[in-house]
Amino acid sequence: MKAEVISIGTELLLGEITDLNAAYLASQLPLLGIDLHFISTVGDNRQRLIETLNHAWQRSDIIITTGGLGPTEDDITREAIADFFHEPMSIDQSLVSQFKELFKHFNMEMPESNIKQASVIPSCQVIPNPRGTAPGWWVAKDKHVIIAMPGPPGEMQQMWLSMVAPRIQREFCDAIIFSSTMKTFSLSEAKLGEITRSFLLARNPTVGIYAKPDGIHLRIAAKADSLDEAKNLVKATTDELRPLVGDYIWGADTDTLETIIADLFIRKNFSLSTMETDTGGILANTITNVPGSLQFFKCGIVVNRSELGEGFGIDKNVISRYGPLSPEAVSEMASSVKREFNTTVGLGLAGVVENGDAAHKLGTILIGIDDGKQTYAFQRTYPGTRLQIKQRAAIAALFELRKIML
Amino acid sequence: MKAEVISIGTELLLGEITDLNAAYLASQLPLLGIDLHFISTVGDNRQRLIETLNHAWQRSDIIITTGGLGPTEDDITREAIADFFHEPMSIDQSLVSQFKELFKHFNMEMPESNIKQASVIPSCQVIPNPRGTAPGWWVAKDKHVIIAMPGPPGEMQQMWLSMVAPRIQREFCDAIIFSSTMKTFSLSEAKLGEITRSFLLARNPTVGIYAKPDGIHLRIAAKADSLDEAKNLVKATTDELRPLVGDYIWGADTDTLETIIADLFIRKNFSLSTMETDTGGILANTITNVPGSLQFFKCGIVVNRSELGEGFGIDKNVISRYGPLSPEAVSEMASSVKREFNTTVGLGLAGVVENGDAAHKLGTILIGIDDGKQTYAFQRTYPGTRLQIKQRAAIAALFELRKIML
Numbered sequence: 001m002k003a004e005v006i007s008i009g010t011e012l013l014l015g016e017i018t019d020l021n022a023a024y025l026a027s028q029l030p031l032l033g034i035d036l037h038f039i040s041t042v043g044d045n046r047q048r049l050i051e052t053l054n055h056a057w058q059r060s061d062i063i064i065t066t067g068g069l070g071p072t073e074d075d076i077t078r079e080a081i082a083d084f085f086h087e088p089m090s091i092d093q094s095l096v097s098q099f100k101e102l103f104k105h106f107n108m109e110m111p112e113s114n115i116k117q118a119s120v121i122p123s124c125q126v127i128p129n130p131r132g133t134a135p136g137w138w139v140a141k142d143k144h145v146i147i148a149m150p151g152p153p154g155e156m157q158q159m160w161l162s163m164v165a166p167r168i169q170r171e172f173c174d175a176i177i178f179s180s181t182m183k184t185f186s187l188s189e190a191k192l193g194e195i196t197r198s199f200l201l202a203r204n205p206t207v208g209i210y211a212k213p214d215g216i217h218l219r220i221a222a223k224a225d226s227l228d229e230a231k232n233l234v235k236a237t238t239d240e241l242r243p244l245v246g247d248y249i250w251g252a253d254t255d256t257l258e259t260i261i262a263d264l265f266i267r268k269n270f271s272l273s274t275m276e277t278d279t280g281g282i283l284a285n286t287i288t289n290v291p292g293s294l295q296f297f298k299c300g301i302v303v304n305r306s307e308l309g310e311g312f313g314i315d316k317n318v319i320s321r322y323g324p325l326s327p328e329a330v331s332e333m334a335s336s337v338k339r340e341f342n343t344t345v346g347l348g349l350a351g352v353v354e355n356g357d358a359a360h361k362l363g364t365i366l367i368g369i370d371d372g373k374q375t376y377a378f379q380r381t382y383p384g385t386r387l388q389i390k391q392r393a394a395i396a397a398l399f400e401l402r403k404i405m406l
Numbered sequence: 407m408k409a410e411v412i413s414i415g416t417e418l419l420l421g422e423i424t425d426l427n428a429a430y431l432a433s434q435l436p437l438l439g440i441d442l443h444f445i446s447t448v449g450d451n452r453q454r455l456i457e458t459l460n461h462a463w464q465r466s467d468i469i470i471t472t473g474g475l476g477p478t479e480d481d482i483t484r485e486a487i488a489d490f491f492h493e494p495m496s497i498d499q500s501l502v503s504q505f506k507e508l509f510k511h512f513n514m515e516m517p518e519s520n521i522k523q524a525s526v527i528p529s530c531q532v533i534p535n536p537r538g539t540a541p542g543w544w545v546a547k548d549k550h551v552i553i554a555m556p557g558p559p560g561e562m563q564q565m566w567l568s569m570v571a572p573r574i575q576r577e578f579c580d581a582i583i584f585s586s587t588m589k590t591f592s593l594s595e596a597k598l599g600e601i602t603r604s605f606l607l608a609r610n611p612t613v614g615i616y617a618k619p620d621g622i623h624l625r626i627a628a629k630a631d632s633l634d635e636a637k638n639l640v641k642a643t644t645d646e647l648r649p650l651v652g653d654y655i656w657g658a659d660t661d662t663l664e665t666i667i668a669d670l671f672i673r674k675n676f677s678l679s680t681m682e683t684d685t686g687g688i689l690a691n692t693i694t695n696v697p698g699s700l701q702f703f704k705c706g707i708v709v710n711r712s713e714l715g716e717g718f719g720i721d722k723n724v725i726s727r728y729g730p731l732s733p734e735a736v737s738e739m740a741s742s743v744k745r746e747f748n749t750t751v752g753l754g755l756a757g758v759v760e761n762g763d764a765a766h767k768l769g770t771i772l773i774g775i776d777d778g779k780q781t782y783a784f785q786r787t788y789p790g791t792r793l794q795i796k797q798r799a800a801i802a803a804l805f806e807l808r809k810i811m812l
Contacts, residue, residue, distance in 0.1 A: 013442045015433025016614070018424060022447070027421025036419040037454060039447035041428070048443060055461060179420070190517035193478040200479045208450070209478050210417055211558065219422070280694020281687035284708045288686025289793055291760050294710055302690045302706035307747075341713075354697050363512070381512050384537065387695055388560065 001172050003034045004060035006052055008067035008077055009151060010043040020153050021066040032168060033175035033223060049080040061144055067151030069134035071113040077148050078119050087121040099133055127163055131155045175223045178230035184248040185215035185399045192216050195244050205237045214257060214395050250399055257398035258290050264405055265296040270344040273337040275301040277308060277350045282390045283397055299341040313340045325350055325360050327377035330368030338370045346370045351393045353386045365393045367400055407578050409440045410466035412458055414473035414483055415557060416449040426559050427472040438575055439583045439629060450474060455486040467550055473557030475540035477519045483554050484525050493527040505539055533569050537561045581629050584636035590654040591621035591805045598622050601650050611643045620801050656805055663804035664696050670811055671702040676750040679704050679743040683711040683756045688796045689803055705747040719746045731756055731766050733783035736774030744776045752776045757799045759792045771799045773806055
């Protein structure tokens with residue numbers, strides 16, 4: 001079963017709003033086991049919409065449009081569908097009565113222009129809109145269906161969940177799709193591609209590789225007759241992949257490194273303090289993006305590299321002997337904040353985010369962690385802009401922190 | 407001149423990521439005076455991409471693709487374009503050498519699979535990618551062009567701004583469009599709409615209103631035969647708007663509040679220290695996103711609200727008398743860090759980012775600023791999620807800091 005989504009609205013083509021409806025439907029269709037093959041975006045232009053419906057009809061079974069069902073002149077979805085099927089439009093008087101009731105309920109008079117929204121064609125079945133005055137259309141012909149839904153995301157999602165998705169499942173579905181994401185860090189996309197090559201060529205489950213700011217993600221998706229069966233297929237592939245990818249895996253699905261750290265620290269009743277130089281607070285900021293993080297995050301110091309050694313219990317000799325960009329310095333930073341703020345763990349982070357030189361290349365990152373038993377230091381180099389290096393530094397620090405705390 | 411955008415990636419069709427690239431290009435093309443007629447999204451499927459290129463070629467002059475240029479098996483954009491033009495692919499050895507240099511710089515060995523990214527066809531001109539290993543392609547034929555750019559938004563936008571947009575302007579554009587953005591904070595979109603209503607209806611220059619995390623932006627865009635003429639039109643409208651919007655304006659075009667603060671502090675040789683509680687370091691992190699910021703940013707403290715008064719020179723009595731969420735507390739925080747770290751200015755920031763109550767509603771923000779002459783305190787309330795409140799708090803603090811320092 002092939003589906004296609006058509007988003008309608010000139011404002012989408014001007015970049016004035018982001019198309020949330022297509023992304024929503026894209027995330028919903030796999031749950032029904034339906035493959036979404038295309039998303040098209042067209043302006044409020046009847047001819048171009050008809051052209052797009054033509055292409056869609058030739059290649060897809062289920063065509064879902066959003067937008068263009070409003071009461072104004074530039075709303076042309078109904079007209080385009082009528083033209084596409086060569087069917088005449090007429091006003092459905094029972095819909096007009098419903099609209100009038102609705103406006104009466106809000107003590108308003110129905111504007112004349114709303115009558116346009118009561119238009120129908122002989123082949124269309126009206127889909128009620130519990131949240132607005134734009135009814136949807138369900139037009140089935142020759143084993144194809146065009147489903148027209150309103151553009152406002154709240155109205156569209158309500159209509160989708162309560163009426164459209166159940167009907168599609170009843171009339172079109174046999175298979176179910178389930179997917180899961182494995183998240184890795186510290187491995188390049190290419191390297192992960194090599195390790196998992198045989199999986200990338202498989203058809204069911206399919207495995208896809210995606211580069212994200214927090215590392216490379218592997219998505220495993222399976223199609224089956226039942227949800228259990230699809231889950232089992234995904235699990236079998238995940239179990240095969242796990243030993244190949246090993247310690248680079250840090251989480252799955254909706255996990256972020258900061259939620260994993262928060263879970264771990266809150267569960268074990270640990271506390272954390274940090275000291276950063278060049279990364280300017282991105283580590284503290286990332287950690288405290290998680291609800292409840294203030295339960296375990298006691299203190300974060302951001303200090304200029306040139307002032308390192310003035311206060312916070314730092315041993316000035318370590319800094320003057322090894323320099324502020326050294327494993328010794330970040331270890332000292334970690335131990336100092338751990339001691340000063342009396343936390344389970346202390347973390348020190350430094351790096352070169354601008355003006356690298358021969359001794360310290362741009363993108364060099366130093367991480368120090370003191371867990372009370374031992375002090376660890378790590379050095380990495382990352383490409384990218386200042387912001388990317390900062391972000392990568394915070395993620396690398398949380399990745400190493402997770403490994404040590406487990 | 408008709409343009410069309412094709413976004414490539416199965417993850418887009420599964421709703422796992424939102425297509426930011428299409429929205430970005432949709433907002434950029436009008437600046438060149440180019441009409442975007444269609445956006446299509448296709449998965450990592452060679453046949454369907456070729457089909458989409460076919461439709462696009464028939465109806466559009468400029469076809470821009472994003473995504474599918476990675477090193478793995480499922481990246482098929484290069485292959486599909488080669489098939490579409492019936493041209494053979496080969497490896498460009500000079501690109502391979504560049505890749506090897508790049509990996510060497512990061513002390514890594516180039517994975518074999520990256521060689522795939524050095525593929526070219528006879529008609530393609532390679533577009534360098536300063537931020538990654540996926541070069542773009544510019545393939546011009548019969549007055550049409552296909553431009554293939556990488557999917558990661560940072561890489562794509564950099565390539566677009568530095569190379570693709572200027573070349574499109576040179577080769578395809580006759581009318582010149584010039585635009586300028588006026589950035590405001592603390593005014594609602596509706597209020598700004600009322601103030602500027604007559605401008606919003608004008609045709610040339612056009613004025614658009616866009617809600618952004620750092621306030622409401624007004625974009626003034628003019629079309630003319632020469633750049634000077636377009637600039638003059640924009641300047642005339644900007645000059646008329648300025649007195650209407652007044653003190654709410656904080657910057658223009660590529661300004662951010664943090665670059666404005668950095669310019670100001672570096673130029674005047676001022677220094678800054680900050681102390682935050684609930685906002686967890688977002689202020690320090692935002693300030694230090696600017697190159698050169700470590701010249702004036704001396705120290706940022708992130709301290710748990712429950713520990714406020716323990717150290718950093720804070721007068722414990724102020725906290726116990728007024729509570730940590732009070733104008734008095736944030737003023738004390740500002741004065742303490744100013745004194746402790748001997749800076750020109752001290753800034754204190756607190757807020758309710760989770761679990762609001764009757765006394766302190768979720769979204770309450772408190773800002774304290776000590777400039778050595780006077781101490782200022784501000785209280786605001788912002789709607790939104792934890793992350794939105796944190797972000798708005800940092801922006802509000804920088805907005806007030808700018809006003810005081812001017």
